[in-house]
Amino acid sequence: MMTKQVTFKVNHYKLYSFVIDLDTQKITDKESYNIKMLEIAFSEIHNLSYVSLEKFLQLRMQSKDPLEKLLAQIQQNGFFAAYQHNLRIDVQDVLYEQIDKSVISVTIPDGETCIAKSAFMDCKNLESVIIPDSVTEIGRTAFSGCGKLVSVTIPDGVTKIGNAAFMYCTSLANITIPDSVTNIEQLAFCGTAWYNNQSDGVVYAGKVAYEYKGEMPINASIVLRDGTIAISDEAFAHYDGYENLVSITIPDSVIYIGKRQFENCEEDFKGNITIRCRNNSYAHTYAIAENIKFEIIA
Secondary structure, three states, X not given: OOEEEEEEEEOOEEEEEEEEEOOOOOEEEEEEOOHHHHHXXXXXXXXXXXXXXXXXXXXXXXXXXXXXXXXXXXXXXXXXXXXXXXXXXXXXXXXXXXXXXXXXXXXOOOOOOEEOOOOOOOOOOOOEEEOOOOOOEEOOOOOOOOOOOOEEEOOOOOOEEOOOOOOOOOOOOEEEOOXXXXXXXXXXXXXXXXXXOOOOEEEEEOOEEEEEEOOOOOOEEEEOOOOOOEEOOOOOOOOOOHHHEEEEEOOOOOOEEOOOOOEOOOOEOHHHOEEEEOOOOHHHHHHHXXXXXXXXXX
């Protein structure tokens, strides 16, 4: 299946994305992130909405022009909208879905850049997977429920591991994560043997502070280890005793802090926490932006 994932962005914010099968012209896996902003961005492109844009693409695909050429024509035709609103269109090769759920081993073709969401979800007999260096993103639930998968090596170049990407891979005990990974979304390794074997406290996945495991002690102060480059989404939001955290020391090696760090479904507890960090570090900027108390350290 020859598929492409198309993402429309304005100022790097995702507005809309879909996956298109180049053989059948079928559009699937549609996600709308900001309908209002999307309508503004396309308001001058021949009055196209995101729905009619799909129809436009499907009609033009019959000409067998490359998808990239068609998207370039959209930007050219919508010159004012594209430049006024900084419209950007990204196209990625996508390994979209493994139809045969009985597969035992998989070698993902070199050249693929994204393993789309749920691509191998519930392939219950899958024991091994080889991921090429060309892959930069593993989508959410991509391998979720692959109960016989025992090990995986994530290649250099992967920067993002999506929500629940390996969730409930109950036999997955060995995971190799390169330094290139800076964004690990919540529940990525939930229910894996690897996670279950980790000690209580801050669990690290490569150089990413992935999650706090176990019950947080009263008046807890966490010091992230030197060399940590990122903090996963909700790393400190869903644990027993979350309200007991009073401070966290974040080294200046951290270049990314994920979403919803100090809140959960019940309450926002950012007001209880002090971030200890160096002046002008990423953590310092984050604390100011999130209105969290901070202390500058040497």
